[in-house]
Amino acid sequence: MTPNIPETNQTRIVIIGAGFGGLALAQQLAKHDVQIVLIDKNNYHQFQPLFYQVAMAGLEPSSISFPLRKIFQRKKNVHIRITKVTQVNTEQKILTTELGELSYDYLVIAVGADTNFFGMQNIIENAMPMKSVSEAIYLRNKVLQNLEDALTATDADTREGLMNMVVVGTGPTGVEVSGTLAEMKRLILPKDYPELDFNQMKIYLFGSSAEVLEVMSDEASVKSKEYLERLGVIVRNGVRITDFDGKYAYTQSGEKIRTNNVVWAAGIKGNVIEGFAKEAYGPGNRLKVNQFNQVEGFNDIFALGDIALMSGDPKFPNGHPQVAQPAIQQGKLLAKNLFKMMRKEEPTGFEYNDLGSMATVGRHLAVVDLPFWKFQGAFAWYVWMFVHLMAILGVKNKVMVFINWLWNYITYDQSLRLIIKPKIKQ
Numbered sequence: 001m002t003p004n005i006p007e008t009n010q011t012r013i014v015i016i017g018a019g020f021g022g023l024a025l026a027q028q029l030a031k032h033d034v035q036i037v038l039i040d041k042n043n044y045h046q047f048q049p050l051f052y053q054v055a056m057a058g059l060e061p062s063s064i065s066f067p068l069r070k071i072f073q074r075k076k077n078v079h080i081r082i083t084k085v086t087q088v089n090t091e092q093k094i095l096t097t098e099l100g101e102l103s104y105d106y107l108v109i110a111v112g113a114d115t116n117f118f119g120m121q122n123i124i125e126n127a128m129p130m131k132s133v134s135e136a137i138y139l140r141n142k143v144l145q146n147l148e149d150a151l152t153a154t155d156a157d158t159r160e161g162l163m164n165m166v167v168v169g170t171g172p173t174g175v176e177v178s179g180t181l182a183e184m185k186r187l188i189l190p191k192d193y194p195e196l197d198f199n200q201m202k203i204y205l206f207g208s209s210a211e212v213l214e215v216m217s218d219e220a221s222v223k224s225k226e227y228l229e230r231l232g233v234i235v236r237n238g239v240r241i242t243d244f245d246g247k248y249a250y251t252q253s254g255e256k257i258r259t260n261n262v263v264w265a266a267g268i269k270g271n272v273i274e275g276f277a278k279e280a281y282g283p284g285n286r287l288k289v290n291q292f293n294q295v296e297g298f299n300d301i302f303a304l305g306d307i308a309l310m311s312g313d314p315k316f317p318n319g320h321p322q323v324a325q326p327a328i329q330q331g332k333l334l335a336k337n338l339f340k341m342m343r344k345e346e347p348t349g350f351e352y353n354d355l356g357s358m359a360t361v362g363r364h365l366a367v368v369d370l371p372f373w374k375f376q377g378a379f380a381w382y383v384w385m386f387v388h389l390m391a392i393l394g395v396k397n398k399v400m401v402f403i404n405w406l407w408n409y410i411t412y413d414q415s416l417r418l419i420i421k422p423k424i425k426q
Contacts, residue, residue: 002100003037003081010035010077011342014095014104016085016273018045018068020324021305022110024331030075032339037079037102039095043068046133047392049324050401052173054136055263056180057144057417058408061133063400066393085111088275090298106300106338109273109287110331113306113322116267116284126246127264130173137420139263144419146260147193161260163201166249168241169265170207171215172359175224177263178205179361182231187412203233204257206249208240208266213367215321216357220367223376227361241266268322270307282309286319291349293334299341304330313352320352324391329353360384363409 005012011034015022018040026038047064054061072078087096088107095102115129128139146162153159167178181203190198205212205228212225212235228235236251241262243250249257270285280296282288286309288296293308295301305327309319320326330350337347356370358380366381368374385405392398408414 003083003097003102004099005035005037005079005081005102008035011105012037012103013106013108013338014039014102015108015110016040016095017110017112017305017307018042019048019110019112019305019327021327021331022108023071024328025108025110025304025335026078027071028332028335029338030072030078033077035077035079036075037081037104038068038072039081039083039085039097040068041082041084042133043080043082045071045393048131049388049391051130051133051136052176052180054133055130055139055143056177056184057140057414058180059401059404060416061137063397063404064392065133066397071393085273088273088301090275090301093300104300106302108302108304108334109295109307110304110327111271111273111307113268113270113284115264116269117264118267120243123241123244123262123264126244127168127262129264130177131268141419141421143261144417147189147196148419151193151195157258159196160200161247161258163196163198164204164257164259165202165261165263166204166206166241166244166257166259167263167265168206169267170205170209170212170235170237171265172213172357173265174205174207174263175213175228175359175361177265178203178233179228179231179365182228182233183362184414186232188414188417191413192417204236204259205233206236206239206241206251208238210238212237213359216359216367217369217374219374220359220369220376224359224361224367227365231362231365268306282311282319284309292337292347293330293350302334304334310350313350316352321357323357325355326352358384358387 014037016039023045029036044065044067050064053059068080083097083099085095085097115131117124129135150159150162165181167174185198185201211221213221240252241249242252244262249262272285287303289303289308289310291312293302295303306322340347358368360366364378364381366384367376368380
């Protein structure tokens with residue numbers, strides 16, 4: 001088996017990863033006379049900022065996913081291969097994939113990041129991460145199935161474990177998950193499960209940092225914690241979850257919390273590809289790159305987005321935030337720089353234009369930090385929805401998300417609380 005890419009006189013640019021950075025780069029390059037090979041494990045682009053809404057039964061998975069082949073239908077110079085890259089031979093300029101070997105002229109690594117469990121084996125085995133659509137669906141299934149099981153639990157301890165939720169990580173994902181859970185507990189779940197007493201359900205948010213949303217402004221941090229506590233979330237800043245055996249979550253001080261549900265949103269690390277020396281990687285498994293996104297020591301290999309550690313910017317000495325905007329901006333600039341390099345011209349160094357950050361806690365409760373304005377509350381919530389709606393790929397997806405949000409807003413309900421499990425072969 002081989003990737004079966006046609007040999008042409010065009011320069012071949014191989015992009016590994018169809019996230020925000022890889023997709024932005026491929027879309028820009030596709031307009032020119034080069035051959036693009038786009039490799040990803042999935043045949044769709046995932047809109048990661050809304051994973052939590054899939055996990056919390058607010059959106060269909062298809063609403064935040066867009067087929068890659070649909071994006072490049074009319075681009076004959078783009079070849080999409082659904083496979084996994086296992087190794088890079090930088091000397092021979094060859095990739096080893098599960099489909100076979102593939103040569104490249106330029107290689108762009110945009111493989112993103114995965115959940116960082118910090119080596120805690122019990123948490124790896126028992127906690128629920130949320131870095132893909134499939135993981136979000138698994139989380140939705142687990143939460144809903146546990147509520148079904150709580151109905152038939154014969155003792156209070158078992159019921160408590162099935163209903164209690166522990167969310168780990170006080171960044172945007174952790175805040176959004178715990179806020180949504182709190183709203184479901186208050187508005188939706190009592191209607192679905194009238195036999196359960198949801199006053200007994202506890203939702204915890206743990207974070208090792210001293211503040212909620214530490215990466216945002218002080219105003220956003222204070223207000224988001226206030227919103228969470230108003231919704232009934234038990235916020236525990238400066239407290240780390242160090243173990244979870246499936247029935248109890250343990251803090252670093254030995255405190256035990258009875259729960260069968262731990263959502264892990266506490267950290268990420270880069271996805272490693274074999275073939276680079278250990279010295280090529282910095283903290284968090286991020287590849288060290290220069291201001292042109294070239295991996296240190298190479299002129300023909302680049303890294304984008306979450307996997308790229310560009311520490312030369314004095315505003316971001318520890319690298320750029322691992323969110324969508326740096327990846328998109330790097331992808332667009334790299335497309336221009338690749339052609340400059342082919343013409344032996346001097347490329348342009350990357351400067352991150354910080355457009356701001358935002359997070360939503362619940363209905364009419366959100367925080368927005370723009371470079372020129374910081375605001376919270378209902379208006380911030382509407383701004384958050386508009387920005388995310390416009391960023392989703394595809395008109396149909398935008399319409400479907402808008403309809404789901406509108407229905408939820410009018411009815412105080414979600415209509416996607418489905419437990420969908422794969423069939424197990426006997």
